[in-house]
Amino acid sequence: MRTYPLHWALGVGVFLALGLYAQRLGFLPAWGAWSLWAGYLFFALWGLRWGGWRAVPLALGLLAPLFPPLAFLGPLGAALSLGRALPEKAQAAFYGWALVWPALALLLVWQVFPTFYAFYLSLFDRVNFLRPAAFAGLQNYRILLEDPLFWRALGNTFWYVVFTVPTGLLLATFVAILLNTQVAFLGLYRTLFFLPYITALTAAAAVWRWIYHPEFGFLNWLLHTPGLDWLNTPTGVFALLLRPLGVELQGFLAGPSLAFVAVMAMSVWHFLGYQVVILLAGLQAIPKEYYEAAELDGASFFQKHRLITWPLLSPTTFFLFTLGLIGAFQVFTQVYVLTPTGGVLQDTLTLTFYLYNKGFRDSDFSYASAIAMVTFLVILVLTLVQRRLLEKRVNYEI
């Protein structure tokens, strides 16, 4: 036996530690933990036979049922006492895994496992802490597909993407191009545009709520619309705009409610600075020579930006587009502060808000998990479609 896979002992040790915790919490039956322990025993014995007395710290891990982290610390101690006795390759393998495991174990526990656990929860009938839950199969999903509030939330998410992503990108590109013209006071302007992004959404939404105030709000004074209750108007904006023309729109066609448009305006304001900074970094990466050559050829301001800036900036734009798309599914804070009840007739409901309501207001964890899983699926499909359709047109080479 020339070498000993200490990194395997470490891996089994990590799983033993996690398994012991899982068993304590009731996620893993006792035999599962014991078979992990047996696996660790095998590697510990192998190690002792290979390394002799210097591998003794490995045995420490066998006490893990008393204190689970020992299963991780045991192999670490063995590595320190074995030191250079391990061949070069085994050392690389061990240290690689030893450095990765802390972060990886946390990811497994708090991100990978929960993803599957959410799906598992969604298969039950009303999981909560009050009573044992009954297995219900895909019933939650069946209910979800006929749930008008879920469709309202999905529709709002759709409008959020349609309204905020193009508006934000256009405005940000415009501002970034202006900032990139060697303008004086660049720092001042950048600060002005960037500050909203680093302010907490809670505080920003509180300020906007005050600006939208129906009686004393600044916006109503500015627009000469006294008494207009922005945040409590459930009528769709398309319906509002077309009503003077005698057209009555209903349902989805009526568009997002005025309240939700108010939420979206605030969101554009909040995220614009981020987009400007990212786009400005993208613009600065474009070589100046392209513009100089174009100027020699007599290109106008708009020609230069349409033919050089736009294609060369497309990876950045694409990145921001993807981010905006995914971000739309996570809108919560601004809606919760601006319209705490989800608006009149739930007109400002978003997916995350609905999930929060179902899970933490109505204590229906399984239905909330079903919402989460469907959202996950929608995002996944959208990302794939977007990659297929749009990424072909993205130019990654400069």
Place this chain on the structure above:
Amino acid sequence: MRSKAARLIVHLVLLAGGGVMAFPFYWMLATSFKSPQEALQAEPVWVPERMKPMNWLKAARLGDSSLFGGLGPGRSVALFFPGPEAKPPKALVPRSPGAFFDPVADGTRVEVARGEGGWWVRLTNTGEAGFRRVPLVVLWPKEVPLEPPLPPDARRSQGEYWRLEWVNAVPGALGYVFHNYLEAWDAAPWGRYFFVSFFTASVQVVVGLFLAALAAFALARIPFPGKEAVFVLVLATMMVPGEVLLIPNYVLLARLGWLDTFYALIVPWLASVFGIFLLRQFYLSLPQDLFDAARIDGAGYLTQLFRIALPLSVPGLVSYGIFTFLGAYNALLWPLIVTQSPEMRTVQLGLLAFVSEAGSDYGALMAASAFVIAPVVLGYFVAQRQFIQGIARTGLK
């Protein structure tokens, strides 16, 4: 872009846009200095009385300390109102509504005396304790022109008189200007909220950075079996949107008995895929020769990590640290879910509670919003470059 006219236009457009972006901040600050009556005006008040330096000087003369005001036992303060002898004003210290016993109203003697060319309103503390605030109401005859020693916080009509109200007749300069801030600060245990927020965010940054640096170094610089699998797993984790994790992580924390503790706020977000990627990118950009040289000198992987990679990656660590801190400090949804007791509230939760508590006291609400965002904004002005670069780095592919 060469001509002067074009430059001017660029500046004008940027100024207009920047003005729109900055307006909510100005409105927040302006409102935070307004008295309730100023805040609730149909016609907006652009510069409230408390923002005018003339009034700071006037306020500095009222109260024991020119900065912080107050009225100690046995001390008195006199306010002068120019006016003719024929029409005497009336003055009183209003009782707080519904209070059975009001130490300030009961312990203050109010006298109105005729002075040269006007009336003196003298307030004397007859009690045993000092007062920080002494509210005052003066009824001033309507036909006499008014020149108050300090602009009243509210002015209402009451029959023949103007009812002039001051929330504090002994404010001192700072007490006058920052009245709403003091009110908001006293209304909730903000010190505790700030501690919870800062503690949560700092631990997340420090421990998260450390873990991410370890993993990123291994993924960038150590050839170990299974590296690709780990990388793919980490990549796949990035696909999972945050809201999927809310419910299962809540259940997990409930089973652990960690709800409403610092563990719940910190532990689930310690390992950050984003941080691992960012730092891995950084380590890959360092020249391999550096590590080879160290290896020849007999440095192990840990020495390479702590003596070479970490010191060289400080810019990457700073930008990730700023990003994580912002995320943790500004988070609302997660603290809202996993904490219940007021002792575990973060500032954002405290502000959320204050939004519903403050009702129509928009001055205090805007003051609270202002001091909630103050640490981050101050941090931005101190480390502007790191902020911008840190955020810009998140866009690198």
